[in-house]
Amino acid sequence: xxxAAVLPFVVxxxxxxxxxxxxxxxxxxxxxxxxxxxxxxxxGPDPAAGLPISGxxxxxxxxxxxxxxxxxxxxQDDRKAAxxxxxxxxxxxxxxxxxxxxxxxxxxxxxIYPGYSRAPRGDASPTQVSGGASIQHVWTPTxxxxxxxxxxxxxxxxxxxxxxxxxxDFVSGTSTANVATxxxxxxxxxxxxSVEKKITEQWFLRGGIGAQAVEYEGxxxxxxxxxxxxxxxxxxxxxxxxxxxxNAFVEGGADLRRYGDCWYDSNAYRLIGxxxxxxxxxxxxxxxxxxxxxxxAEGTFGAVEAPAYGGRISYYPTPYLTLAASVDQLFGAAVTxxxxxxxxxxxxxxxxxxxxxxxxxxxxxxxxxxAGYGRSTWSNSPLVESEWTVGGGVSxxxxxxxxxxxxxxxxxxxxxEAGVAVYNQNIVSVGMTYHY
Numbered sequence: 001x002x003x004a005a006v007l008p009f010v011v012x013x014x015x016x017x018x019x020x021x022x023x024x025x026x027x028x029x030x031x032x033x034x035x036x037x038x039x040x041x042x043x044g045p046d047p048a049a050g051l052p053i054s055g056x057x058x059x060x061x062x063x064x065x066x067x068x069x070x071x072x073x074x075x076q077d078d079r080k081a082a083x084x085x086x087x088x089x090x091x092x093x094x095x096x097x098x099x100x101x102x103x104x105x106x107x108x109x110x111x112i113y114p115g116y117s118r119a120p121r122g123d124a125s126p127t128q129v130s131g132g133a134s135i136q137h138v139w140t141p142t143x144x145x146x147x148x149x150x151x152x153x154x155x156x157x158x159x160x161x162x163x164x165x166x167x168x169d170f171v172s173g174t175s176t177a178n179v180a181t182x183x184x185x186x187x188x189x190x191x192x193x194s195v196e197k198k199i200t201e202q203w204f205l206r207g208g209i210g211a212q213a214v215e216y217e218g219x220x221x222x223x224x225x226x227x228x229x230x231x232x233x234x235x236x237x238x239x240x241x242x243x244x245x246x247n248a249f250v251e252g253g254a255d256l257r258r259y260g261d262c263w264y265d266s267n268a269y270r271l272i273g274x275x276x277x278x279x280x281x282x283x284x285x286x287x288x289x290x291x292x293x294x295x296x297a298e299g300t301f302g303a304v305e306a307p308a309y310g311g312r313i314s315y316y317p318t319p320y321l322t323l324a325a326s327v328d329q330l331f332g333a334a335v336t337x338x339x340x341x342x343x344x345x346x347x348x349x350x351x352x353x354x355x356x357x358x359x360x361x362x363x364x365x366x367x368x369x370x371a372g373y374g375r376s377t378w379s380n381s382p383l384v385e386s387e388w389t390v391g392g393g394v395s396x397x398x399x400x401x402x403x404x405x406x407x408x409x410x411x412x413x414x415x416x417e418a419g420v421a422v423y424n425q426n427i428v429s430v431g432m433t434y435h436y
Contacts, residue, residue, distance in 0.1 A: 065431015158183030229259035287311030
């Protein structure tokens with residue numbers, strides 16, 4: 001009953017969300033741009049556009065240009081505007097041998113403002129360098145067995161990071177970080193192993209384990225931040241193919257969070273049910289709903305309960321338009337004692353949503369629109385912090401593999417209590433994007 005009541009709302013409110021299987025995002029410039037490719041006729045990067053190196057097809061790209069930021073030290077007052085340089089290199093390499101498929105990704109995003117260093121009120125620098133590296137290996141030894149091993153590192157600025165040249169993976173970039181009214185860097189190391197076994201032609205079983213270490217870098221004195229620590233997680237899902245295109249599933253999962261301080265250590269559990277599919281007409285993705293609980297590992301605070309819901313769906317209505325969106329409700333990380341009013345919070349309840357649309361205006365023109373929203377409610381405080389961002393870009397193919405790119409991003413934060421630092425920021429960049 002709960003699932004039946006919530007699913008229509010999830011689909012209507014945010015036609016996408018977090019899933020154990022990453023749904024297909026809108027095609028990137030190095031991918032096939034037709035709806036036929038997006039629908040599975042021939043998905044993934046175009047082999048004709050890849051650079052063959054040692055068995056891999058490599059897809060390099062680079063954005064380089066100038067950037068204008070009207071609030072380089074994200075503050076509410078005493079705003080400082082500056083011009084700088086932006087660089088965003090990215091390399092994806094794929095080796096697909098049928099039984100074995102390996103995907104390597106390396107990307108970075110740098111904003112550099114010459115002549116500006118430390119902020120007057122703290123140790124924050126306007127220069128930002130974020131990025132990530134990942135490796136995924138999928139092994140299919142038999143028709144009914146798939147083993148997926150992945151590991152990665154991500155350095156991210158704030159909840160959403162930069163939208164200037166992030167490509168089409170914005171929606172799949174759901175973060176477990178808290179929403180904070182002041183942006184901070186987080187360094188995340190992760191690894192996971194999952195196995196899916198087809199029991200019959202209709203029933204399947206999927207399980208996995210993972211670990212993630214998160215380190216939050218400092219923020220100006222007096223501002224709260226997430227607490228660095230480690231998360232050990234596991235899940236088990238059983239599903240049934242109701243039709244050849246749609247499966248129903250039930251999943252249980254647990255997260256053991258350890259922060260080096262037993263006061264914060266906690267155990268989270270959730271039970272969800274949902275519907276998923278590789279392809280339903282022009283849709284792909286899954287939606288789910290259920291319940292989750294966070295309890296102290298040492299009994300230092302009471303249990304916290306909340307609904308669990310989310311999903312991620314991609315939609316391809318025309319050969320020229322792709323839409324993707326996600327929504328998640330989850331428990332965020334613990335918060336340090338250096339929070340407003342000296343509170344000590346073991347967790348936050350965080351809601352996060354993302355949306356992206358890619359549209360081919362004409363043969364040489366493409367446009368992208370992105371939006372994101374996040375809200376964190378503290379488990380033992382009335383404080384609620386929120387952040388939202390909206391942006392977009394236009395790209396014009398000057399030559400076969402070089403495009404003139406213009407991007408804009410607006411970010412704003414808010415809090416329901418006075419004295420909490422908030423800010424808003426406008427960023428514009430223009431430059432050239434190269435794709436092999």
